[in-house]
Each structure stands twice: as structure tokens, then as C-alpha cells.
Amino acid sequence: MRHDLVVFVPGITGTRLRRDGKDLWALSPGMLAGAVPPRRLLERLALPEGIGDGRPEGPFAVQADQLMTRPTGLPGLLMNLGYPQVTGLLDGVLPEQFVAFPYDWRLDNRLTARDLQARVERELARWTEDFRTHYPKAEDDPRVVLICHSMGGLVARHYLECLGGRETARLLVTVGTPHRGAAKAVRFLTGHGVGKSLLGRKAAALAGGLGERLAELCRTFPSVGQLLPVYEAVRRPGFPEGYYEDLTVLDVGLPTAMVQDVFAFHETFETAVLDNLRRSPDLRLPYRVACLGGSGHPTTHGVVVSPGGELGFLDELDDIDPWSGDGTVPMESAFAAWALRGMDEAMWNGHRHGQLISREAFGHQLDAVYHGKSARDTLAGDDDFGIEAPELAVAGEPFEIVATGVARGRPVAATLTSHDPAAPEIRTALTEAGRDELRGSLTAGPGIWVLTVQAESPKVVQREAVMVVQAQ
Incomplete structure (x- = not known):
């Protein structure tokens, strides 16, 4: 596998989008301070109504040219810490055999999978011609290793099973994929x-x-609708605990076409997997699947619909115990049940969704997968803890941070840092607040800040991005 082509597929908001040479959504300090009205900012990203799995043209088209390397995002959709140099997480991978696949994350994942197919075929042909210069003793031709964060895993698995990518794949790694x-x-x-x-x-x-404007924007993105839960996630008040229905049964106020599309998207993939397995002589996938995910953070798992149609969101199992996940994707959904037999075959760590692609979160796990080690050798430690923090804050107004699952007496501090070299570091200690919680508050000026919550004895670090705007 050392001589294989390695392809990294980022998640939603993980690619820079530009139009006419201007960055559309990596927000500048001027935007955050109110120089650009939020509605105008969001309108730059919208797609035309009814685009389906088509490609945008004219004023809706963008250039998706590189991975995001700095914290950015949209509060209420996803805040992204930015991607590090992924090749640095893998020992021995040459620059010539690594491919990053930036893409327009607004578009239908079927379309993006077709673009991934074309890119992989082109790059694999290039690498196949050259690889023996670097690996003269390789026993076979190179295949493809796909490393995918978040929604990127949905794109990659569609490419593998629905577009024939399985024939040249060696390994699929999904990290926080829903x-x-x-x-x-x-x-x-x-x-x-x-x-x-x-x-x-x-x-x-x-x-x-902001939530209303964001909903209006996201409903123009086919990709976002394809992130909806296809598990039984909706509950009526008064129904027995543990009784849930899926989105096709209980109305939560979403367009019918959007709900139908996400179920059709998953059904197409699941049908393709079964058909491909039936044609396989040993009834097995021709590539290995490794599943990595975050755990230990309160994570929205379900929706409750009141008789009047109001929605509530559940992050507690039957209103008692918290659901575990990475703060965005529940563990049960991050698990690739279509390829693995049990949750213990996946690799879990205690980090949040936006931090999963980092050396401290899963660098050793990814390197272990790449070199064929067992999932059981890379389990999360017992000293991990969960955090909760707002994605949105207002300049000059304090906001709270909560740490959960921290042993009594263990020191914990929260720090805000910025890529702006002139911005000072802002720090506070978290103190006990009951119910196995530690709390603290921070205040910052406009910008996208990295919140670092660090526990000592032993040292464990959690990170999240926070957008601070100027109130208008």
C-alpha cells in the first residue's frame, strides 16, 4: 500500500470558493465588523432554484481551487478549523503520490462523485506511469487510498460503489462521515x-x-439536504420513550422533494453495494474500510415535533443520558455499518468534528490504518472530555464554555487565539459548576477565533472555531 495514490476528500465548507478572483465566504475582519451586510454575503453563495444534480453557470459558478487551511465557516452550518498538511499525518507518503480534491461543496454529491471519478482516473494514470521510479520493488500496480472528512466520505463511497471506483480502490478511510x-x-x-x-x-x-437566512441559503444547496438523517430521528411528544419515526413519516417543515432526495441518494448507494457484493466471488468488498469518529461530546441526535408543529432538538437519549458523538455527527451515524460488523471495528477519539483532521486528534490513528494496524490498538483514552461552545458571539459580550466529563480537581483552561498576529491571546480558567461540569467565559473582538480547551494531568486538548461579529 505504500506505493498507492492517496486522495484526500474534504468535507462541507472545507474548500475555498472564489468568483472573479474574490473569496466568497472566508470572512474578513471587515465583514465580521459589519462592513458587508450578512444577507448580501449569503446571497453570493446561493444556487439557482431547482438545480438538482446540475452544474451552476454564469453568476452562480465558482472556482473551488484549494483546501481551507485557516478557521472559517458559517455559524449554524459548520465552523471549520481548517485542514493541516494531510501528508504530514502519514509517514512515507511522497508529494507526487498525494492528491487533494477541493470541490464546490454546495453541489449535489452525485455530481461531485463524478468529478472525483474523473480526477482519480487522471491522477492514477499519471502516478502509474511514474511510481516505479520511487518504488521499484512494488509487487503490483498502485491502487487508490481515499481519506475523507465529513461529507467527503459520502462523495467517496458513492464514487466507489455507484461509479466503479471500487475496481481500483485499496482503502477507504472515513473521518466523521455522517x-x-x-x-x-x-x-x-x-x-x-x-x-x-x-x-x-x-x-x-x-x-x-441569521438562522432564517442560513436556512434560506442552505435550501438552495443540494448537498446540505443530503446530510439529513435517514435513520429514525423524529419523535412526537407523549409517544413511548425510544419511539422514533423517520423524516418520511413525520413532517418537520422540510420540502418534500428534499426529503425524498436524501432517501433516494442513500438507497442508490445501498442498492449498488448489495448488487456489487452479489457479483463478487467471495461476497466481500474489494477494498478495506476504516471508520474514524469523535465521541464524548453532546450531539444532536433527534428532533421532537410538538402538536403545533414546533421543533425541539434532542441530545439526550430518552431525555436522560447524553448521546455521544463529535458535536455534529452522532457515533451511530459516523459508524460505517454498510462495511463493518460492529462498533468496536471503528476507531474513536475524544475530539470534535472540526478537529478530527489533526495530528492530536487522529494522526496516530490514521498512520496506524495506513500501515495496517488493528482498530483495537488505537482506541481513545479514558482522559478525554467533552466541550460545548457557541459558534457565534458578539464583540465585547462574554460567552460561555462548558467542559463535561472532567475528573474532579483536574485543571482546565480555555484560550482564544487568532491568525491575526496583532490580536492578543485571551485566556480564562474553567471552574466547577455542578453536574460534572466546568464553566468559564471569554470576551473577544471581531474575528474567527480558535478556542482551545486544555486539561492537564494528563494533557488533553479540545478545539473549536468561534465567529465573533460586531453587533449592528
Whole structure:
């Protein structure tokens, strides 16, 4: 496998989008300070109504030219810490055999899978001609290793099973991929994306309007609808605990066509997997699947619909115990049940969704997968802990951070840092607040900040991106 072509497929918001040489959504300090009205900013990203799996043209087209390397995102959709040099996480991978696949993450994942197919075929042909210069003793021709974050895993698995990519694949690694969707997608498609928990007063006042505009924008993105949960995620109040239905049974206020499309998208893939297995002489996938995910953070798993149609969002199992996940994707959905037999075959760590592609989160796990080690040799430690933090804050107004699952007496501190060299580091200690919680508050100026929550004895670090805007 050392001589294989390695392809990295990022997740939603993980690619820079540009038009006419201008960055459309990596927000500048001027934008965050209110120089560009949010509605105008969001309109730059919208797609035409009814685009389906087509490609945008004219004023809707963009250039998706490189991975995001700095923190960015849209509060209520996803905040992204940016991707590190992925080749640095893999020992022995040459620059010539590594391919990053940036793409327009607004578009239908079927279309993106076709683009991935074309890119992989072109790059594999190039590498096949040259690889023996570097690996003269290789016993076979190179195949493809796909490393995918978040939605990138949905793109890659569609390419593998529906577009013939399985014939040249050696390994698929999914990292925080919502294999069965995520209930958080219901939030940002129904105007509830920016949760008001932990927000300051001014930020909470902004959250409603931003959530509505974000829902309007995201409903133009076919890809976002394909993140909806296809597991049974919806509950009526008063029904027995543990009784849930799927989105085709209980109406949560989403367009019918959007709900039908996400189920059709998954059904197409699942049917292709079964058909391909039936044609296989040993009834096995021709490539290996490794599944990595985050655990230990409160994660929206379900939706509750009141008799009046109001929505509530559940991150507690039957309103008692918290669901575990990476803060965005529940563990049950991050598990590739279509390829693996049990949850213990996956690799888990205690980090959040936006931090999963990092050396401290899974660098050793990824390197272990790449070199064929067992999942059981790379389990998360017992010293991991969960955090909750708002994605949105207002300049000058304090916002809260909560750490859960931290042993009593263990020191924990929270720090805000910025890529702006003139911005000072902002730090506070978290203190005990009952119910196995530590709390603290921070205040910052406009910008996209990296929140680092660090526990000592032993040292464990959690990170998240926070957008701080100037109230208008």
C-alpha cells in the first residue's frame, strides 16, 4: 500500500470558493465588523432554484481551487478549523503520490462523485506511469487510498460503489462521515441552526435572523439536504420513550422533494453495494474500510415535533443520558455499518468534528490504518472530555464554555487565539459548576477565533472555531 495514490476528500465548507478572483465566504475582519451586510454575503453563495444534480453557470459558478487551511465557516452550518498538511499525518507518503480534491461543496454529491471519478482516473494514470521510479520493488500496480472528512466520505463511497471506483480502490478511510445523516442538518435547514444555548444576550438576538437566512441559503444547496438523517430521528411528544419515526413519516417543515432526495441518494448507494457484493466471488468488498469518529461530546441526535408543529432538538437519549458523538455527527451515524460488523471495528477519539483532521486528534490513528494496524490498538483514552461552545458571539459580550466529563480537581483552561498576529491571546480558567461540569467565559473582538480547551494531568486538548461579529 505504500506505493498507492492517496486522495484526500474534504468535507462541507472545507474548500475555498472564489468568483472573479474574490473569496466568497472566508470572512474578513471587515465583514465580521459589519462592513458587508450578512444577507448580501449569503446571497453570493446561493444556487439557482431547482438545480438538482446540475452544474451552476454564469453568476452562480465558482472556482473551488484549494483546501481551507485557516478557521472559517458559517455559524449554524459548520465552523471549520481548517485542514493541516494531510501528508504530514502519514509517514512515507511522497508529494507526487498525494492528491487533494477541493470541490464546490454546495453541489449535489452525485455530481461531485463524478468529478472525483474523473480526477482519480487522471491522477492514477499519471502516478502509474511514474511510481516505479520511487518504488521499484512494488509487487503490483498502485491502487487508490481515499481519506475523507465529513461529507467527503459520502462523495467517496458513492464514487466507489455507484461509479466503479471500487475496481481500483485499496482503502477507504472515513473521518466523521455522517453515513446515515445527522439531525443537526434539520436544525440549519429549518432556521434553528444557531442554537441559543451559551449565547450572550446580543448574540441570541442575532441568532434567529441569521438562522432564517442560513436556512434560506442552505435550501438552495443540494448537498446540505443530503446530510439529513435517514435513520429514525423524529419523535412526537407523549409517544413511548425510544419511539422514533423517520423524516418520511413525520413532517418537520422540510420540502418534500428534499426529503425524498436524501432517501433516494442513500438507497442508490445501498442498492449498488448489495448488487456489487452479489457479483463478487467471495461476497466481500474489494477494498478495506476504516471508520474514524469523535465521541464524548453532546450531539444532536433527534428532533421532537410538538402538536403545533414546533421543533425541539434532542441530545439526550430518552431525555436522560447524553448521546455521544463529535458535536455534529452522532457515533451511530459516523459508524460505517454498510462495511463493518460492529462498533468496536471503528476507531474513536475524544475530539470534535472540526478537529478530527489533526495530528492530536487522529494522526496516530490514521498512520496506524495506513500501515495496517488493528482498530483495537488505537482506541481513545479514558482522559478525554467533552466541550460545548457557541459558534457565534458578539464583540465585547462574554460567552460561555462548558467542559463535561472532567475528573474532579483536574485543571482546565480555555484560550482564544487568532491568525491575526496583532490580536492578543485571551485566556480564562474553567471552574466547577455542578453536574460534572466546568464553566468559564471569554470576551473577544471581531474575528474567527480558535478556542482551545486544555486539561492537564494528563494533557488533553479540545478545539473549536468561534465567529465573533460586531453587533449592528
